[in-house]
Amino acid sequence: MNSKIRKTIFFSIVLGAVGLVLLLLVFQLFLRPRWEQFTVSATATAAVETQPQATTWNGLRIEILEVRRDGWSWLHAHNQFNDPPLPDRRMLLLFIKLTNLEEKSDKFIAVTASDFKIIGGRNTVYSTYGEDTRCGVVPDELDGVLPRQSWMSGHICVQVPQDERDFKLIYEPTGDDHPAVSIDVPNGR
Secondary structure (H helix, E strand, O other), X not given: OOHHHHHHHHHHHHHHHHHHHHHHHHHHXXXXXXXXXXXXXXXXXXXXXXXXXXXXXXXXXXXXXXXXXXXXXXXXXHOOOOOOOOOOEEEEEEEEEEEEOOOOOOOOEEEEHHHEEEEOOOOOEEEOOOOOOOOOOOOOEOEEEEOOOOEEEEEEEEEEEOOOOOOEEEEOOOOOOOOOEEEXXXXXX
């Protein structure tokens, strides 16, 4: 075989291998976390078979779509710089959908993750921003403005004690005088 042909074949194989390694790295670092965000396991679907929901005084429908009782591995997969949960705690991660049901007005509803809190069976309040209860950087964290007849979805996360159960999601925007709205959080996975 001609030495030029051998060199061409050799460089083609080396370039193909390098290309494959680069492709795998891109998938591992960038695409896999985004892909996992859109996959839903059969357990999650079964756990939130009937989606708990509530409607607020301002025309906002809140639905819990997915619950991760221990969301640390998922959060860490999306941001390796997040700190792990504090000792004897876990990260409770909820994926929720909000819909502005207003039909007649041009009323916009601003929503952030800090409008939500979690209350456990011990009647302890866990906020998304507290020093001992926040989760760090949460991918697709709930934050936005909803015009009438529109919807958005996102995550909220709080750190809770390992043995805490019977959670309720509380919607109570800061500085609002209306009563809080609560929804029972299903078991999830």
